[in-house]
Amino acid sequence: MVLTAESMLEATELACMRGDRILFTDVGFRLAPGEFLHVRGPNGSGKSSLLRMLSGLLLPEAGTVTWQGRNIKNNEEYHRALIYLGHLNGIKEELSAMENLKITCGLAGFDVEEKDALDAFERIGLFGREHLPTKVLSQGQRRRVMLSRLLVAQTPLWILDEPIVALDTDAIGLMRSLFELHLENGGMLIMTTHQELELSAGIYKEIRLTS
């Protein structure tokens, strides 16, 4: 692999243990702006664990993850640059889509204007439902509430764990164009998905985990 000066995120010799079972060892990669890293592997091979590790939720058993040369542990700058969406939706059922979006963004350190949020909901197909409590929405719609964050956030690194599960074909199309736009603008994308998702933009990289 060519060492690029502008590689932003770098993982070296990562190892993961769950209980006393070793999920993977010696996983490493570099990610530069405009690159898409597809994490592949069968169920239980540690894809989600790897993504949690990269987002700082899970401490690696061995190895390091660095962002612009600095370890991501307690790295405020890194967490400002990152959006991690796991397989839990991370939205409150009692709150409306609008409240959920404003609050998650507020917690992540930036304020969303009402107008931008409405635009995002319109694009993602939740127009007219933004003030309903999310518990009355369907699975796919809740997923869209969670993904609406990608439309308003200006962060360079997206780490997404199975983002298009439960989405219909229209929404998958929208997500694909969103990913392509993100990569064209110099964003970085790390993702797991079992569906085929061909992106026409960005540089494709792949990690295969085996069980």
Next chain:
Amino acid sequence: MSIVFWVIKRDLLLAMRRKSDVLTTLFFFVIVTSLFPLGVGPEPQLLKAIGPGVLWVGALLATMLSLGRMFAADHADGTLEQMLICPESLSLIVLSKVVVHWLATGLPLVLMSPLLGLQFGIEGEALRVLTLSLLLGTPVLSLVGAIGASLTLGLRGGGVLVSLLVLPLYIPVLIFGAGAVDASTSGIGAQGHLSLLGALLVLALLATPKAVASALRISLE
């Protein structure tokens, strides 16, 4: 500091949407404390003597009942992991969450206690001391309870485990809280007890958010 604003706003909003949770704790407190006069008989001297202890134990149990809510729902729907990776300090988030927990459970107990105190024949200065001791003590219950709640997060049967972990830690608060009223009625003055409660509060404010933050990180690994 905007993180404090957002967490407090969020949790208050959630508490308003789930009023039943707040009311359950309050009614539990009212009912438990009202059962004692029925059980031990209407002897005024006796009721006056056990009143402060009963109210304090009631407050302890009511707070403990509500601890499960503090992090469990956020853990289940994934919002807690979003808080863990947000750029601000996790201790600050924890502290904000505990503040709202106290506003939704501790404060209603404090506000209700003068009325329940009268039911036991506690009056005047003693009633004032009782309310003041609860005002100082219930935040400690929320803070210390947060440690138990975070340590048992995601465990099956966590509710029972929380009580085993947390109730022993509540003992000092109970002793100084209920003791304050006795001291005041016996003429020693409640100053000493209340000062100690205040000291416990300061200690808990300083120590628990960091401990809870670490416990949450471990629970979510």
